[in-house]
Amino acid sequence: MDISFRQLRAFTLVAQTLSFTRTSELLHLSPPALSYSIRRLEEALGLKLLARNTRSVELTPAGEHFLPQAQQLLRVMGDAVSDAQELLNLDSGTLRLAALPTAAASFLPGVIAAYSREHPGVQVSLLDGRAGEVRDWVLAGEVDVGITSLPQDMLGLEFKHLVNDNLVLLVRDEGGDLESWKTKPYIALAADTSIRPLADMTLLSLGVNAQPTWQVAHMSTAAAMVREGLGFTLLPASCSSFLQLGEALLVLPVAQLVQRSLGLLQRKPVRQTPALQIFMQYLDSRLSQAFA
Template sequence: MKCNEVNDYCDMRMNVDLEDLKAFVATAEMQSFRAASESIHLSQPALTRRIQKLEAVLGVPLLERTTRRVSLTAVGRDFLPRARRLLDDLETSLLSVREIAERRSGLVSIACIPTAAYYFLPDVIAEFTKEYPSIRFRIVDAGANEVLQSVINREVDFGITLLGADDPEVHFEPLIEEPFYLACRRDHPLASRDEVTWAELSDHRFITVGRASGNRLIMDLALSGAPVRPRPYYEVQHLSTSLGLVEAGLGIAALPRMSLPADSHPLIAAIPLKAPTVNRTVGIVRVPQAKASPGAEQFLQMLLTRWQSEAVPET
């Protein structure tokens, strides 16, 4: 395979073998020569030779080898998503042109914040798969900033995230504006309230996400001028961890409505937060100039239709 993408470590003089790329991606993902060789049905010596050949062609080491594990070099970490994209693009291009045109097969790549990936995508994918059973999906569930970067790097067809962007290449289309709620155990003193102010949370052990989280940024900006605000007692990295601590009775948390369990949850109650009302906007982010596959375009239209017609339920 000849690669003309100068920015993707190749130039017109480089002959990069497709099997070399497959060997590298498998080893990088599994961090094991043995597991990678088994997954692509290749002997370990042959796998090693292919990776050495690829490194020789590129002129840089991609993997660091020790007796116990395999890890990526800095260049290898940067090259891995590019190698995946090259393989995905080639595989898609080798499918029947007629089938792709009719959206009967192909690959849809989506980067998505975890709450949307867990609570919304499965239903839409299930509906889409009934009509197009041969179309495959690759979902990158990551934080808001990582989703945005995946879209900018053209590693996915589109993203679902919190953040708009000032990058002129990127277009952010708002879909849902959802409020933050108090999450607490049903035996907590605040659980019987119809609504709670943010100031009242300062008297309780508050669970928050780290400063790198888009949700934390939204809350900090909204409460920047508040005379009284909740004081973090626990800090976690994921909203799901917050719910686990709430369920264990260790504290309370402020979470977007989509990330909360259903009203029938036996232990956790959700109460609207006021003064101020804090909302986050979830939407589609994509690069308009980047041409997505017909399957991805079809799925995006179904996603937009379903999401815009379904409001997040109030409690």
């Protein structure tokens, strides 16, 4: 059934004015064009909607029955167009984010704050969790996009690289030989974190024993233990922006074989809403400053 907005609008106006001449003027259509539009609507419905002679126009019983339905269709279509335009202008809508703790506690709050100031009508939500959790949220459609490391299992997902957030060495500043950290106990993050495999691989490439003396779930715990001289740890460089490291800790670069890539994780087929497209502009700007 091929029914257009223009046909419905023409019919409801004729029903209101009971005049083809007046309706033609309101719609800026010629009388023949209006008549053609009504005829196409009647053909599509298989109904005679209007009874017309040289003097008057009136609704048929079928026309009287269809009129409220046509008016309802116009309202629904008008609301849909209005909602789409509002979303395009970012006057409304939602943006559901998920992120690793390193992103959620470092650069992401500033991006969300700047975005929300400019687009207060868009409701932004944030879930923070480990890489596996972020992947599951994205795959289940619970969030629109995840800011995370590259998952091993990419089935049904698409990953777009944003920036490398490589590991740095945290060790207590005790003076003397900087290489002495290699003989200290290893304070590792839990095995189910995305950082742990990369940290172990980096230590092995440097000829350092990767067997941990301590295993903790949170980066703040690892940093606190290093501060008290219990050993060393490897954490993402972005952690230095939100962990209270203090002067007692040294933050040193380390050579690593594999880069720690952070990026956008989305479920296929990828859908870039206007709200997400504008958010990405804010995110790219912030990352270019934070990782310059």
